[in-house]
Amino acid sequence: MxxxxxxxxxxxxxxxxxxxxxxxxxxxxxxxxxxxxxxxxxxxxxxxxxxxxxxxxxxxxxxxxxxxxxxxxxxxxxxxxxxxxxxxxxxxxxxxxxxxxxxxxxxxxxxLIEDAVTHAVADTPHLAYMGGRGIGRFQTMLADFDEPLVEVIKGFHNIRWRFEQWDKALGEDKAGRKAQLSKEIAWIESRRAKMLDFWMMVEDGRLPRRVTHNDTKLSNILFDRRGEVLCVIDLDTVMLSTSLNDFGDAIRSYTNTGAEDDKNLDNVSMSMELFCSYAEGYLAERGASLTPTEREWLAFSALYITYEQTLRFLMDYIDGDSYYKIAYPDHNLVRTHAQYRLLQSMEDQYEAMKAVCIEANK
Ligand SMILES: Nc1ncnc2c1ncn2[C@@H]1O[C@H](COP(=O)(O)OP(=O)(O)O)[C@@H](O)[C@H]1O
Ligand SMILES: [Mg+2]
Structure with missing residues (x-):
């Protein structure tokens, strides 16, 4: 400009x-x-x-x-x-x-907050721990917020709304790809009821709606020179939803040992080490202000958000690649497979994840 x-x-x-x-x-x-x-x-x-x-x-x-x-x-x-x-x-x-x-x-x-330090990626357990602290503190300070907020992005992390779009995409089959995708579509369908059950807890209030940040990447946290959390920035996406979504989305992005579009699925898994670090940092700040139900479902939020992302990549592929930018024709299918592998890795480790979320910083 x-x-x-x-x-x-x-x-x-x-x-x-x-x-x-x-x-x-x-x-x-x-x-x-x-x-x-x-x-x-x-x-x-x-x-x-x-x-x-x-x-x-x-x-x-x-x-x-x-x-x-x-x-x-x-x-x-x-x-x-x-x-x-x-x-x-x-x-x-x-x-x-x-x-x-x-x-x-x-x-x-x-x-401008002077002398602030940001980090692009959480590539060490310590940074993952600090990222968890940053979001945990943000949420705890907002745990008693009771004002209305506008839904700036409609249906964000609302799986019921995603399924409406999904059913429509399958019905239209715009790119004529559906016939070759029966395996991938089954990945989504076989988990549909479970994911809706989770979202129902948000709808009926068993999981309270609180302020969520909705873009919890590490670069949205400012640190001071000593490495302590100063504040969370980039508040464009603050809305009211279950605060578990912020946790789940951070886990999805922090802990992947591979790339989001990794063609080699052997690279992709959830790092349990980074998961534990993030969860410990988050719960150190947030543990005391979570309800027992929130704690119980905290680990599941990582599966929920990763599932939603798998669905979104696949849906965009079915739709003919209109939402995510692609670098080659099957890019969204590659992303679907890599995201699904991450989901499987979380499912394999779910019991251990859940134990950490229930036990840490009690
Ligand atoms: N108040 C601030 N004080 C210091 N640095 C800031 C401030 N706000 C933003 N920044 C810097 O600018 C970058 C981009 O701002 P951000 O609000 O995160 O925009 P975007 O939505 O494009 O990511 C941040 O990562 C941070 O380095
Ligand atoms: Mg930002």
Missing amino acids: DKNNIKEIAQQFAFEGTILDITPLGEGFINDTYTVTTEGDAPNYILQRKNHHVFPDVPAMMDNIARVTAHLRRKVEAQGGDPKREVITLIYTHDDRLYHYDGENYWAAML
Whole structure:
């Protein structure tokens, strides 16, 4: 984006100090992120162009973030922490809105948290443990949040909704691939009832709906120089659902010993070591605020989320590859097989996973 245009956008926000420079910050996948540096002692800022293809209702999304960060701020202050570093601070525009619309894109701004460290991948047990701590702490601080939040992505991790799409995809068989996929379709169908049973516990309240982050990758946690968790960022996807989903999704992405599209299925498995590390970190922060039912089903959430992802890859293949970007014709089928292998590995280790989730940090 042009320097002058971006400066004009930055000037819509109520920043302190005079803007010195605006530079793009790599890393992010969804939004375009810039660092805004100011003169002298004034704080520096983050300016983000929000991806409104992914998020159709940016104003509602910003309202969600405002509610969640206000709650977190009260907790941090009550605990004597530093509210400028331990929670995201949104910056309003001069006309008191949480976003600026430039006629084409939505923009939002927040304080830059200085000297923060991020990690791209959780490739050591220690980082997995710290990632678990980060999300666990986030959830615990939000365990008593009781405000409404807008569902920014419809049906997220709702398997009943996925099955509606799935049944439709099978019925239409758009790419004419269904006939060759009886084995893979059976993988999905044979587990349908079990997965619906899990989701029913969310629907009927046995598993409470709480604030979920929904993008728990390690790079969304800021650490300080000593390696302690500062805060969780990237709150675009906060919604109300079972917080077990955050755990399950983290396990799915942290613990795979292979690649998501590994052609060699022997590479793919769930690392029990990384699972234990993540679970221990998570439960160290979150154990005391989980209900007994949440604890009992915590390990299952990893299977649930991995199953859902297997279904989504296969469904996209059946649909003719309209959702996930593919690098070669059978890419989504390769992903389906690799994700299914991960699911099998979790199923094989399920009893041990469950024992860890029930016993750790009691
Ligand atoms: N308030 C902040 N303070 C410091 N760094 C930040 C802040 N917000 C974002 N970042 C940095 O920018 C990167 C991208 O921001 P993020 O909100 O995660 O966007 P995306 O949705 O594109 O991943 C983060 O990984 C982090 O390194
Ligand atoms: Mg991010």
